[in-house]
Amino acid sequence: MEMSVTSPFPPALAHGAIEEVFTDVYFVSGAMETVLMDMDWQFSRNMTIVRDGERLILINTVRLDDQGLAQLDRLGKVTDVIRLGALHGRDDAFYVDRYQARHWVMPGIEASDAMGSRPLDQASPLPISDASLFRFETSNVPEGILNLQRDGGILIACDALQNWLSPDEHFCDETRHRMEGMGFFTPANVGPVWLQAAEPAAEDFRRLAALNFRHALCGHGAPLLDSAHGQFSATFNRMFQC
Template identity: 75%
Template structure:
């Protein structure tokens, strides 16, 4: 039997926009020779009976039953280099199609590479690809409800720590400036070293909402809030 990382603590699946769902769970990892525990989000988009998972988070049996009640998982999308822990579990469980950013190691032979302008498993969706980043990273742009960005690590909206943080991680991340609304992920920014021109292109997109791999959904004023952060981090 194939072994996968176990399910960690997580909340319930919530519908935050029509046919767009989010569930927050824990992540445990070692970075800079230190143990970390913090929260991460899985985004679920439903089209008819199909479910598309972005930034996968393995759910426990109760969570999987709730997921199955929404529809059939058909696709798993990996947008960032720093995520992907639980992709293989969902690919195996549902025999789903895998979509990955260029430069990332696929979990299955018939994986499809994400690319700007290429077909995606979501209607009315397009891919934004960071061109200057040292790490592969993308954002999905859904052309509905005024525009929705589905992000991984580049965009974050951690307003405050939640129940999935350990005390040591909370303290370190407070000092590192993680708990900043509509932020560019501090660790991702340091590791990826993106150029300002990527954020000029991103700001040109039309969107009202943003759901990120970390933090709370940012609804209604996402474009204004993130534009302010881009200006702060990449002043002209």
């Protein structure tokens, strides 16, 4: 009689294929299921994959199924996993275990001894050679953004910056209705739930608008290409008068 083996990690949920957005920068969207405010939610989230030489760095992890993992393995070797936001991280342990990858977290996020987590430090080298780290200094919850110095500047964000244009196939009807009423489906947006939890001050967004970038790949929503700086700057000005 065969015994079933229970995985210690959350299962893979529905997701799409890995797509190359820029040379050596990839993006994949999948489902998230969680309970918030005593209600079930199902919505989409994104993982960004950066190739640096032969190495792959995963940001905002989304667990892939076997077919997706095979596609990932054809791109290179996963060596690092980056957690930019306190509200993400569900699938980090799966990738750290599978690839014996290094785990990087924003300061203030409780590091995992089991994963050997280490803090992202603005003063120390990052696991991506041509990236810099932006840290929200006034936020109640830890949150960072990577600025990848490629193709005119690519921001890789978690929850603070979002670009949900409309619900996609990873939403359930109940979640879609709730989030429509909460203003989630707004281009170049500051994440509504993150904003409520983080209570950031305008000065963080002044510093963010001062960065040089053209594109944004966020933890939620579609890639925002070419016009990201102008669109997000307009949002910051509208919301924070900066």
